[in-house]
Each structure stands twice: as C-alpha cells, then as structure tokens.
Amino acid sequence: xxxxxxxxxxxxxxxxxxxxxxxxxxxxxxxxxxxxxxxxxxxxxxxxxxxxxxxxxxxxxxxxxxxxxxxxxxxxxxxxxxxxxxxxxxxxxxxxxxxxxxxxxxxxxxxxxxxxxxxxxxxxxxxxxxxxxxxxxxxxxxxxxxxxxxxxxxxxxxxxxxxxxxxxxxxxxxxxxxxxxxxxxxxxxxxxxxxxxxxxxxxxxxxxxxxxxxxxxxxxxxxxxxxxxxxxxxxxxxxxxxxxxxxxxxxxx
Numbered sequence: 594x595x596x597x598x599x600x601x602x603x604x605x606x607x608x609x610x611x612x613x614x615x616x617x618x619x620x621x622x623x624x625x626x627x628x629x630x631x632x633x634x635x636x637x638x639x640x641x642x643x644x645x646x647x648x649x650x651x652x653x654x655x656x657x658x659x660x661x662x663x664x665x666x667x668x669x670x671x672x673x674x675x676x677x678x679x680x681x682x683x684x685x686x687x688x689x690x691x692x693x694x695x696x697x698x699x700x701x702x703x704x705x706x707x708x709x710x711x712x713x714x715x716x717x718x719x720x721x722x723x724x725x726x727x728x729x730x731x732x733x734x735x736x737x738x739x740x741x742x743x744x745x746x747x748x749x750x751x752x753x754x755x756x757x758x759x760x761x762x763x764x765x766x767x768x769x770x771x772x773x774x775x776x777x778x779x780x781x782x783x784x785x786x787x788x789x790x791x792x793x794x795x796x797x798x799x800x801x802x803x804x805x806x807x808x809x810x811x812x813x814x815x816x817x818x819x820x821x822x823x824x825x826x827x828x829x830x831x832x833x834x835x836x837x838x839x840x841x842x843x844x845x846x
Contacts, residue, residue: 594632594703594705595683595706595707595710595715596683596703597682597683600679600682600683601679601683602728603675603676603679604634604676604679604680604701605623605634605636606728606731607672607673607675607676607731608634608636608676608699608701609621609623609636609731610672610731610734610735611636611672611673611699612636612637612638612640612697612699613638613735614735615638615640615641615697616638616639616640616641616696617640617641618639619638619639619640619696620638620639621636621637621638621639622635622636622637622638623635623636623637624637627705628702630704630705630706631685631702631703631704631705632702632703632705633700633701633702634700634701634702634703635698635699635700635701636698636699637696637697637698637699638696638697638698639695639696640696640697641693641694641696642691642692642693642694642695642696642697643689643691643693643697644693645693648689648691651673651689652673652674652676652677652687652689653674654671654674676699676701680701680703683703683710684703684704684709684710685701685702685703685704686701686702687699687700687701687702688700734779736779769792769793769794770793770794770813770814770815771793771794771795771796771811771812771813771814771815772789772793772794772795772796772813772814772815772816772817773796773797773798773804773807773808773811773813773815773816773817774786774789774795774796774797774798774817774818775797775798775799775800775801775803775804775816775817775818775819775822775827775830776797776799776818776819776822777799777800777819777821777822777823778819779799781819782797782799785797785817793814796811796813799822799823800822800823800824800825801818801822801823801824801825801826801827801829801830802824802825803824804816804818804822804825804830805825805830805833805834808834808840808843809837809839809840812840812843813843814844815843815844815845815846816830816834816843816844816845816846817845817846818830818831818845818846830845831845
C-alpha cells in the first residue's frame, strides 16, 4: 500500500480526534486489514452517533451537526472534508455508518499497488525528515479535553459533601477575589489563567454546566465565560445565573 506518510497521519489523526470528541463512554477501536485487493482502515466508536439527516453531509466543508453532545464545540467543520480529500488523493474512498446514541464507524479503503496512482507520485525511498508533529498536536488537544475528567477536582469533589454551603464572597481588602473561567478550549483556559492569576484566584472549568455548579458552590466575584460550550452554552449559563435569586447579581463577562 502506497501512502504519503504525512497525509496518512493526518487522516488517522483526524478520524481518531473526531471519534474521541464525541465518545463519552465505551471505547474507540482502530483496525487495519487487507480486503479484496485493498487496505481498509476503520475507526469505530461508541459515541453519540450522527443523526440520519446529517450522515450524507458530514464530509461537506463547514458542515456541523448542531446540538450534538461533544467534548468541545471548537472547530471549523472541515476535518472530515479534509480527510475525504486526502483519501481521494490516494485513489481511495471513505464512508461512514452510524446509529444515533450507539456510535459511528468511519471506513477508509485504499487500493494496494500503484496502478491507481500517477507514476510521478511514486517515491519508494522514504523522506529522511519526518517530524510527526501533527500527531502530537492532536494528542495534546485530546488531553486538554479530558483534563478535568482525569483530575476530578472542584465540582465533583466538592459535591460529595452533603453539608456543603456556598462560600461567602471575600470581604477583606487583602484577600484575592475569585474568578471562574469557563471555556472548552484548553489553551484558552491556560492563557486566561496566566493573565489573571497574578491578581486573582482563578478556577477554570470546561463547559457551561460545570460553570453553573461551580458558581453556585464558590460564589465567585466574576464569571468569565465563552459563548459556544458543550452541556450549556454561554447564553444559557447567563440565563441560569440571572434566574437564580442567590446568584443573580454575579458579574458576568
């Protein structure tokens, strides 16, 4: 099987990233096997699945399935379109099978041999310089998505106490005020923490529902929130805080 290593890495990384993004329970399974004169890569997940009306469009550029539960709402909607273009450059095809609430399987099929490829594209000797940076970037991004799950501090730990009561707001002039930062982008959370922690106590969460629970528990001096977030978006968070008589006066950006 002839592949451009850099392109193939992008195909695999995109499909793995996509599967991980929409899988909260179960597993992601990768298989590679020979099938009738071709090689078949399958990435199968037990995630949220794709609604039937969207399955034929998932490979379109900028197409996004609104309202689907995901670890993050980041992205431009070009990942799967990019995968399809790279696979076609290899003379192959990609398809998806999915059941809502049960998961999805993406199958990439690429012919064996070289007869399907232009001769000028064939290079038997591997390039000397191959960095593999792309895969690291995808891995770091995925790690950021589940940082809160791997380190279940804050809300999960605090909620174990049945006698927990909201904390009073700092009144001492010398006491640092608390800011809750809600953003599903791990890099943005780190950046905002870096900017603010010199003067404030900073508590970060990755979605709107965590932000609401944390605000109820910790009574921050300020809630700084993204708009597009999983579980509960920024506008939903704003409404929930304003509708809560105890929290209604919390400043929100």
